[in-house]
Amino acid sequence: MDILATDFLDAFQELDDSQILIKETVQKFVKNNFLPNITDNFEKGHFPKELIKEMGKLGLLGSNLHGYGCAGLDEISYGIIMKELERGDSGLRSFASVQSSLAMYAIYAFGSEEQKKYFLPKMAAGECIGCFGLTEPDFGSDPAGMKTFAKKEGEHWVINGSKTWITNAPIADIAIVWAQTENGIRGFLVEKGAKGFSTPEIHHKLSLRASKTGSLFFDNCKIPKENILEKTVGIKNALMCLNQARFGIVFGVLGAAEDCLNEALNYTKERIMFKKPLASFQLIQRKLAIMSTEIAKGNLVALQLAKLKQNKKIKPAQISMGKQNNVQIALDCARTTRDILGANGISGEYRCMRHMCNLESVYTYEGTNDIHLLIVGQQLTGIAAFE
Structure with a gap:
């Protein structure tokens, strides 16, 4: 067999049958559904939301998580999925990465059983889109210095502050938000439509144009007390x-x-x-x-x-x-x-x-x-x- 230019040392030539099938499936999906429109989408700053549920049907969202409607794949298979999505465009991989490894993983690792049962199957199916609110306007590489603050008031948490450069923010149904509290940094679930919560899109990007990026603003945003990720204990x-x-x-x-x-x-x-x-x-x-x-x-x-x-x-x-x-x-x-x-x-x-x-x-x-x-x-x- 000839040496492959993109795998000169044959590192990926020993994949098992399931991994090969995953690679071919994602390649076909990207080639047939994503690439025909990527030039126009990139120029227009458009992310093809219509492909999200198809990604869910293929098991590409939360693919290395187990249970709750997720595929439960091995880590090499997850990596292959990311590789083939980014072969199409970094924006496509960024969507899947944020959905899977940031939003879904946060719920999977730190959420209650009720939260996992409610959100993860819908997120794996592409019926619920997530984003991850950590970066702030004044705190990028030093996230522990965040100013966003959540205060417990009766049956609610009240959040004030902002996040920026958040992938998926303008199209998200649920945001994983990290905020200071009287007991340190905790994670919260903030659902679309919550009073005092807005997700404006960031325009005029010259990079990742086929991806939706926005900010998260919290102005006395009230969420139910149950929406805290109880297992979170710091940055x-x-x-x-x-x-x-x-x-x-x-x-x-x-x-x-x-x-x-x-x-x-x-x-x-x-x-x-x-x-x-x-x-x-x-x-x-x-x-x-x-x-x-x-x-x-x-x-x-x-x-x-x-x-x-x-x-x-x-x-x-x-x-x-x-x-x-x-x-x-x-x-x-x-x-x-x-x-x-x-x-x-x-x-x-x-x-x-x-x-x-x-x-x-x-x-x-x-x-x-x-x-x-x-x-x-x-x-x-x-x-x-x-x-």
Whole structure:
């Protein structure tokens, strides 16, 4: 069998039959349902909500959670789903990631049995959309400094404050909101339509345009006392959710990187320059070889993290290393492909510029590149340089 450019070390050649079927199913879904309209959707800033229930039918939402209508897949299978969704667009993977690893996982890990039975089956089916409210206008990399405050008043909690850069916010039916209380940071369920709760969309984005992003505003927002996530006991629980999502990013961005490499290969083999294919030039082959090598390394990182996570041995700093490394690989591949394609690289007819713009956001969301390097640095030295 020939060596695959996007899997040069055959890291993904030993998938079992179910994992292969999952990969092929998601690829088909993305190709037939998402890609035909992505250029227009990206330009218009439109997310295709009509695909959400189809994703639910395919078991793509909350896929690595067990019970409550979720598919209960292994961690490699979850990673494959994220990878194939992001091969289509980072915005599509971001939707599934927030729904699954942030909103659903928060309820799954910290919610009451009643909350899990009520929300998770509907969220797995795509009938209820979730978002995750942690980041605030003044507190991004330091979420523990949040100002949003929840106060217990009789049979209700009253929340005041704001969150920003929240994926899915404008279309969400339920928000997982983290707020200070008299007893520390806790998680809350705030449902769409709650008095004093609004979710305005953020416009004029130049990245993740085929994704809905907004803010969460709380003006004496009253929610029932039962809507607290009782098992939450501090910022560490929010960070546990983020680690679930960051793990998915480790796989997801490789889909974008592979798509860019394939585009570069196809383009350079067909593009004639000085009477011969562009692919015949040494500089081009060097760039292609570097991209293939870095993707191969990223594949090994992703699979090793999946094995650690499946065996419940994974550590947050290891996820940080993987997220930082693989996002950098993907962004470099997108930039290199854009460079190789020249002026054509900025056209929506091709995919690399869209991937590149999206990955600029992935590079800094759910922990910036620098913060993840400092997390690894802390693990190495025992010193928290970001405090």
